[in-house]
Amino acid sequence: MIALARVRVDAEKCVGHGRCYVLAPEVFEEDERGHCIVIEEDVSEALADEARKGERNCPEGAIRLER
Amino acid sequence: MADDPEDLPHFNLFSEEFSRCPQAVYREMRAACPVTRAAITESLVLSRYEDVAWALRHPEIFSSAMDLQVALGTERPMIPQQIDPPAQTRYRKLLDPHFSRRKMEALIPSIRANANALIDTFIDAGECEFDEAFAIPLPCTAFLDLLGLPQEDLALFLELKDGIIRPQKAQPDLDFEGAQRVRVESGRRIYRYFERIIEERLREKTPREDLLSSILSAEIDGEKLISTEILDICFLLLLAGLDTVTATLGCNIAYLAANPDQRRRILEHPELLPGAVEELMRWETPVTAVPRLVKREVEVGGTVIAEGELVTLLIGAANTDESHFPEADRVDFERERNIHMAFGAGPHRCLGSHLARMELCAAMEEWHRRIPEYHIKSGETPRYSPGIREVLYLPLVWER
Numbered sequence: 001m002i003a004l005a006r007v008r009v010d011a012e013k014c015v016g017h018g019r020c021y022v023l024a025p026e027v028f029e030e031d032e033r034g035h036c037i038v039i040e041e042d043v044s045e046a047l048a049d050e051a052r053k054g055e056r057n058c059p060e061g062a063i064r065l066e067r
Numbered sequence: 068m069a070d071d072p073e074d075l076p077h078f079n080l081f082s083e084e085f086s087r088c089p090q091a092v093y094r095e096m097r098a099a100c101p102v103t104r105a106a107i108t109e110s111l112v113l114s115r116y117e118d119v120a121w122a123l124r125h126p127e128i129f130s131s132a133m134d135l136q137v138a139l140g141t142e143r144p145m146i147p148q149q150i151d152p153p154a155q156t157r158y159r160k161l162l163d164p165h166f167s168r169r170k171m172e173a174l175i176p177s178i179r180a181n182a183n184a185l186i187d188t189f190i191d192a193g194e195c196e197f198d199e200a201f202a203i204p205l206p207c208t209a210f211l212d213l214l215g216l217p218q219e220d221l222a223l224f225l226e227l228k229d230g231i232i233r234p235q236k237a238q239p240d241l242d243f244e245g246a247q248r249v250r251v252e253s254g255r256r257i258y259r260y261f262e263r264i265i266e267e268r269l270r271e272k273t274p275r276e277d278l279l280s281s282i283l284s285a286e287i288d289g290e291k292l293i294s295t296e297i298l299d300i301c302f303l304l305l306l307a308g309l310d311t312v313t314a315t316l317g318c319n320i321a322y323l324a325a326n327p328d329q330r331r332r333i334l335e336h337p338e339l340l341p342g343a344v345e346e347l348m349r350w351e352t353p354v355t356a357v358p359r360l361v362k363r364e365v366e367v368g369g370t371v372i373a374e375g376e377l378v379t380l381l382i383g384a385a386n387t388d389e390s391h392f393p394e395a396d397r398v399d400f401e402r403e404r405n406i407h408m409a410f411g412a413g414p415h416r417c418l419g420s421h422l423a424r425m426e427l428c429a430a431m432e433e434w435h436r437r438i439p440e441y442h443i444k445s446g447e448t449p450r451y452s453p454g455i456r457e458v459l460y461l462p463l464v465w466e467r
Contacts, residue, residue, distance in 0.1 A: 015412070015413060015414060015416040016163060016167075016416060017410065017412075017416060017420065018168055018420070018421060021168075022168070022341075030167060030168060030169060032163075032164045032167070033159075033160065033163035033164055033167065034163055034164070034166070034167035034168060034169075034421060035163075056403070056404045056406075057404060057405060057406060058406070059120075059406040059407070059408055059412050060124075060412060060413075
């Protein structure tokens with residue numbers, strides 16, 4: 001698989017809104033407290049769109065997609 | 068030179084008119100200057116997205132520890148809302164797992180059942196007053212289920228929380244002091260009720276599986292909570308968990324009753340409902356504002372705010388700020404990026420946000436399944452309460 005982007009979450013910024021794992025459940029999941037965990041760090045095209053949804057809808061700006 | 072906070076423009080945020088349609092006022096406030104003043108309370112008001120978000124993320128400057136400033140009949144700060152990090156973090160670590168999306172999912176079947184039981188009582192009449200018939204009782208039944216309390220206590224809970232939040236509801240002639248007396252007395256009754264329940268639970272040999280029992284046995288860093296801490300959590304759950312969902316249900320259904328094209332979109336495309344709930348949270352923002360106490364001098368957009376000032380973070384205005392929401396005045400259920408702060412932001416993000424979101428989706432789904440076509444009774448106007456935007460009067464009619 002050719003990775004298109006690397007998904008990063010800043011645990012210091014995440015406060016558990018949970019938008020990412022609701023909108024992009026294939027890329028993100030919740031930890032015990034409801035904070036974000038990245039399941040797929042390196043995402044190819046299809047998942048990159050999902051990941052971007054999570055990134056763009058995080059009210060804390062805690063998610064970054066690195067190319 | 069920085070503006071003198073004394074000369075700031077004033078806006079009345081406590082009128083019925085504002086509550087009915089706050090979005091136009093929000094626009095005026097954002098355009099006026101970054102910091103304005105609220106009439107009546109004289110608190111400073113932040114209304115731009117960036118400023119509100121920054122303040123919410125900096126509790127060391129904009130503190131939420133203001134139990135003495137906000138008179139709600141409490142004897143101690145409510146936990147964790149009126150306590151700031153780092154002490155607050157300890158409580159959130161303990162409570163967050165009990166309010167996670169995964170945990171809350173288990174409550175959805177009973178919420179659906181409760182919603183249907185309520186609808187059963189009025190569907191054949193072809194009309195209802197939505198607040199009294201549905202929006203008020205539903206969140207309360209969910210709250211009782213969550214804590215593991217008997218549904219027979221529903222009426223008592225409604226009375227107690229109104230005694231704190233809207234003392235004038237039962238006694239319209241109360242003046243401020245009179246209302247304060249009712250608040251304090253209701254507060255005492257809430258403490259006593261939960262003291263009794265907690266004692267009963269502690270005596271039980273086999274722990275139950277509900278939230279109250281979980282909190283009673285939970286440990287943070289090897290320590291259990293003491294009973295006053297548990298009381299202060301219960302007090303918050305009662306005050307924060309009922310009116311907010313009531314108001315949101317009312318605002319959402321009032322919007323959909325008045326905008327039949329949007330309502331039909333949801334009926335034709337049920338998959339849009341979660342997005343609709345998010346977008347209506349943004350547009351309506353039923354909890355229009357949260358208060359904060361300034362702990363040290365800070366400058367916001369050229370205005371110096373002194374230590375000790377009360378500040379209103381106008382979340383509704385932030386949520387309709389064009390700089391963060393393109394076409395902010397358009398209600399778009401498919402908004403590509405919706406970073407609204409209707410549940411707050413930063414460390415005090417609403418503890419119940421996952422429950423609220425699922426509860427709203429489930430309730431609205433059941434409502435529209437049973438009563439897809441409805442409108443506001445002709446000749447009538449919905450009435451919105453000042454403060455939290457509860458739609459106190461929402462007469463709906465539908466074909467029987």
